[in-house]
Amino acid sequence: MPAPGETLLIEGALVYDPAAGGHEAVAADIAIERGRIAAVHRLADGTRHRAGWAGRRLDARGKLATPGFVNAHYHSHDVLLKGFFDPEPLEAWVLNALPRTYPPRSREEIRLRTLLGAVECIRSGITTVQDMVTLFPLDADRVDAVVGAYEAAGLRAVIGLQAANVSPLDTVPYWRETIPAEAQPGLLGPAPDLRGVPEPLGLVESEFRARRDRHPRIRWALAPSSPERCSRDMLERFGDLARRLELPVVSHIYITKAEAVGARLRFPEFGGSLVALLKATGLLGPRTALAHGVWLSPAEIEDVAAAGASVVLNHMSNLKTKNGVAPIRRLLGAGINLALGCDNCSCSDCQNMFQAMKMFVLLAAVSDPRAGPPDSVDALGAATRGGAAALGLAGELGRIAPGMKADLALFDLADPAYVPLNSPARQLVYAECGRGVDTVVIDGAVVMENRVIKTVDEAALRAEIADIMPAFRADAAAVIARNRALARHFAEADARAWAHDLGFSRYLAA
Numbered sequence: 001m002p003a004p005g006e007t008l009l010i011e012g013a014l015v016y017d018p019a020a021g022g023h024e025a026v027a028a029d030i031a032i033e034r035g036r037i038a039a040v041h042r043l044a045d046g047t048r049h050r051a052g053w054a055g056r057r058l059d060a061r062g063k064l065a066t067p068g069f070v071n072a073h074y075h076s077h078d079v080l081l082k083g084f085f086d087p088e089p090l091e092a093w094v095l096n097a098l099p100r101t102y103p104p105r106s107r108e109e110i111r112l113r114t115l116l117g118a119v120e121c122i123r124s125g126i127t128t129v130q131d132m133v134t135l136f137p138l139d140a141d142r143v144d145a146v147v148g149a150y151e152a153a154g155l156r157a158v159i160g161l162q163a164a165n166v167s168p169l170d171t172v173p174y175w176r177e178t179i180p181a182e183a184q185p186g187l188l189g190p191a192p193d194l195r196g197v198p199e200p201l202g203l204v205e206s207e208f209r210a211r212r213d214r215h216p217r218i219r220w221a222l223a224p225s226s227p228e229r230c231s232r233d234m235l236e237r238f239g240d241l242a243r244r245l246e247l248p249v250v251s252h253i254y255i256t257k258a259e260a261v262g263a264r265l266r267f268p269e270f271g272g273s274l275v276a277l278l279k280a281t282g283l284l285g286p287r288t289a290l291a292h293g294v295w296l297s298p299a300e301i302e303d304v305a306a307a308g309a310s311v312v313l314n315h316m317s318n319l320k321t322k323n324g325v326a327p328i329r330r331l332l333g334a335g336i337n338l339a340l341g342c343d344n345c346s347c348s349d350c351q352n353m354f355q356a357m358k359m360f361v362l363l364a365a366v367s368d369p370r371a372g373p374p375d376s377v378d379a380l381g382a383a384t385r386g387g388a389a390a391l392g393l394a395g396e397l398g399r400i401a402p403g404m405k406a407d408l409a410l411f412d413l414a415d416p417a418y419v420p421l422n423s424p425a426r427q428l429v430y431a432e433c434g435r436g437v438d439t440v441v442i443d444g445a446v447v448m449e450n451r452v453i454k455t456v457d458e459a460a461l462r463a464e465i466a467d468i469m470p471a472f473r474a475d476a477a478a479v480i481a482r483n484r485a486l487a488r489h490f491a492e493a494d495a496r497a498w499a500h501d502l503g504f505s506r507y508l509a510a
């Protein structure tokens, strides 16, 4: 586990500077003390500061330094399912990745999958991840496995223990009608024995209180899965916790058209709006980050903006689960803080902010051919400062400036993506694919250097994962077979939901 507080001088890097336009980089030394950036010395001003430096030095000549990326929406629970699926509608995929549908996983499997996801993030220049992790059953041992893995990897994590208490049969429109009655009791698999398992929100609060000051890189968020997947009582209790503990709130909202249709059908008292439901339960405010928002209506976008909440866009998973494209230009126009996420490993299937940034810029063209934002500098802002602000870490993360946490990525400028170097911003967003990430610093600790992860023995990790995969694959095969047998019923429910006219669409007309 890297100790925070390393004293480090990163020498001679070209530093990405959005304040200077983003298209030129300034050669500088970055001085790091006690996990924070102490100074950024421009080399044009001389190198006298180097003479008295007593700590470690890292030669960064030929490297481009950027703030570490914030992966603002992710789930570590299905890391082992990457590569299992091709695109399919979310309603057909989701039960395959839902921990509740699997036999409870061992603490060791949870540790290994969390570590593997953390390594992938670090290798992609991600220094903070918001892990909206579902642990089933949710207990202190399993939480400990997740926290321990992030501590060991050295990745900064904002952990939200995802909770829900309404059956998908009551949240996904038309599943009650279309799924045969005899299949409904076993939809989520055999009923587990939950005797002795603590009540979720009580455990969320007690875990937060027990662990909040334990490690500087671990933060906490409250994570109702999605407004419609929690009872009114559970949402109000989350709202009460958010007020009392002053924690950020992360929630999914409107990934699919079916979710928007379901809201209209199920919540007439809130005008059919999940945003109104969040507001009524105290869960919509400046500390709220809503993931996806593909099917937010124009009026709801204004409500989210008025509340000062953030939206975390996840274009890769939205497209892989056939949900259309979030209204990027309208969200920007409303002045909403936007962040970017890479979402589940089985509907994305990678933790790669370069793909997320490129999609963010390019997919704006789906709905609006006019010139205008977002551009490459906007994308880098959403992937760094936007994510930090969404998670309540504005002022701590997202910039290379004195006083900020020392979370940085260094890129190898010898990579073809940067030859010739014309614009750091544009080449990071349009040309980089992750290949150039060379060195990563988190909290002042060098967690990857010259592409070697310093905190995790990757060969041992691969071997340990190979050992657990036969049992995992057998369980996954059973879950997937159970769901495949219901595929035509999911499709029938989808067709009925999609037939509704919401007055707006997130699909292009064919």
Ligand SMILES: [Zn+2]
Residues within 6 Å of the ligand: 073, 074, 075, 132, 252, 291, 343, 344
């Ligand atoms: Zn998600």
